[in-house]
Amino acid sequence: MEQTFRDNRIFVGGIWQAGRGAPITSHFAAEGCVNTVINGASAQDVDLAIARARDAQPSWGALKPHDRATVLYRISERIAANIERIAWVQSRDTSKTLTETRALAASAAATFRYFAAVAETSDDLLTVPRGDYITASVHEPLGLVAAITPWNSPIASDAQKIAPALAAGNAVLLKPASWSPLVCLELALIAEEAGLPKGLLSVLPGSGREVGNLLVEHRDIAKVSFTGGTATGRRLAHAAAEKLMPVSLELGGKSPTIVFEDCDIDLAIAGILFGIFSSSGQSCIAGSRLFVQRSIFDTFTERLVAATQALVVGHPFDAATQVSSLVHLDHRESVERYVAMARDEGGNILCGGAQPKDTAQKDGAYYLPTIIGGLDNSARTCREEIFGPVLVVMPFEDEADVIAQGNDNDYGLACGIWSTDHRRCQRVARAIRAGTVWINTYKQFSISTPFGGDGDSGMGREKGRAGLRAYQRQKSIYEDMSGQPHPWARWP
Known part of the structure; x- marks a missing residue:
């Protein structure tokens, strides 16, 4: 696929200009090489972006919703027309497969x-009025919204924040992750070409300590929508509380997957593989804790290990690849530390647990799909988010036991259930503390269905019709219809 990178400018309030911040290096971790270097945003760039957004937002917010929608439709069409370009840039930025x-x-x-x-x-x-007046509840834009997105699925995460915020009448200042800034700039170009008025969108690559903090703390930012790690989310929530500013937080996960003895085994294995090893495990919703009913534990685990060993680990541009490189060599080192910890905790490496031996992958950040047995739910490996292709498998006795174990974690993002007993599936789905539960499937999404987590997995919801209202403030309006002075205000 013959493609090139664009120049190293960033998008500041609708204008392409050289960033005045620290340089950011984009790596193609699958080959251990550098894509390009861009200059990130500085404090001056953030201030300029906010000033341009402040000037542009009122006229955008005053448009009729269908007029704003016309621009969003054009952005959608241009994304669809440029899928190959966007896919190539994102694969180079994140080492995800082109598929x-x-x-x-x-x-x-x-x-x-x-x-x-x-x-x-x-x-x-x-x-419904309760007197001689008309009462209405209306929604208005918040104003300026900061969106902070992660490196693992940037184009989708960006759209899930930018689209509803713009549709609601706001201006958006996007801070992408430093490991994956390039595809976000492609989206800015598409928005510009689609006719989005200048000032309504900025893309400001840079560190959270610099760009992120400036956006969160700035008095003109009316809301922050953040997807990322729980520790950062907590700090952000504290800063938002100081401003009494609304915030949406989509944070980490340590999601349980539950396999009952009456499951369709082939269906369950396929879903479990996809749930943990697609995206090389770099997914907040990854089904990283697997609970299998004891009566089928040994047989099921044996089949799962064999299926995992058959997965194709390879280059992201190879159509046969199922598991690609991790995003960065530093991230692979983090995953390796967790696997070493599992060994120290008494875990048995049932498959994987190492870098591939294929010399074609020696320069990349590859790691084999890994299954660990011999641990219980109290192990750190079972409680902390690894964000890599690592699955811990554990037995359970019955429904009550697995509900207790599944809920025994600080995270509450997702859950998978595998059983042919529909009533049991519904019982367990309602009993598990999670924002999303999949039954006999996993990692299926619809933009029309709200998404978010509980506990250490965050607060607030994205997607769905209510996703638009999350970027608006509600106002009540009363209009008197009696034409009479208020009886309290008597005078001679």
């Missing part, structure tokens, strides 16, 4: 299209 990055680009196009439709069809409400 996955094409799907992520298509998802981003669908997100803009969906929220354009939501903007066109969302009604305000005439409430």
Whole structure:
């Protein structure tokens, strides 16, 4: 695929200019090489982006929703027309397979299209009056929104924040992760070409300590939407509390996957493999804790290990690849430390647990899909997010036991259940503390269905029709219809 990188400018309030911050190096971890170097945003760039957003937002917010929707439809169409370009840039930026990055680009196009439709069809409400007046509840833009997105699925994460925020009438200042800034700049170019007015979108690559903190603390930022690690989310929530500013946090996960003895084994194995090893395990919703009913534990685990060993680990541009490189060599070292910890905790490496021996992968950040047995749910490996292709498998006795173990974790993001007993599936789904539960499937998404977590997995929800309202403030309006002075105000 013949592609080149664009120049190293960033998008500051709708204008392409050289960043005045520290340089950011984009790596192609699959080959251990450098993609390009861009200059990140400085404090001056952030201030300039905010000033331009402040100037542009009022006229955008005053547009009729269907007029804003027209621009979002055009952005959707241009994303769909440029899927190959977007996929290539994102694969080079993250080392995800082209199969996955094409799907992520298509998802981003669908997100803009969906929220354009939501903007066109969302009604305000005439409430039931309780006197001689008309009462209404209306929604207005917040103003300036900061969106902070992670490196693992940038184009989809960007769209899930930018599209509803723009549809709601806001300006958006996006801070992408320093490991994956390039595809976010591609999205900015598409928005510009689609006719988004200048100032409404900025893409400001840089560190969280610099760019992120400036955005969160700035008095003109009315809301922050953050996807990333729990520790950073806590610090952000504290800063937001100081400002009494609304915040949405989509944080980490340590999601349980539950296999009952009556499951369709082939269906379960396929779903479990996809749930933990797709995206090379670099997913907040990864099903990283597997609970298998004791009566089938040995047989099921043996089959799962054999299926895992058959997965194709390879280059992201190879159509046969199922598990690609991790995003960065530093991240692989983090995954390796967790596997070493599992060994120290008494875990048995049932497969993987090492870098591939294939010399074609020696320069990349590859790590074999790994299954660990011999641990219980109290092990650190079972409690902390690894964010890599590492699965811990544990037995359980019955429904009550697995509910207790599944909920015995600080995270509450997702869960998978595998059983042919539909009533049991529904019972367990309602009993498990998680924002999303999949039954006999995993990692399936719809932009129309809200998504988020509980506990250390965050607060607030994205997606769905309510996703638009999350970027608006609600106002009540009363209009008197009696024409009479208020009886309290008596005078001679």
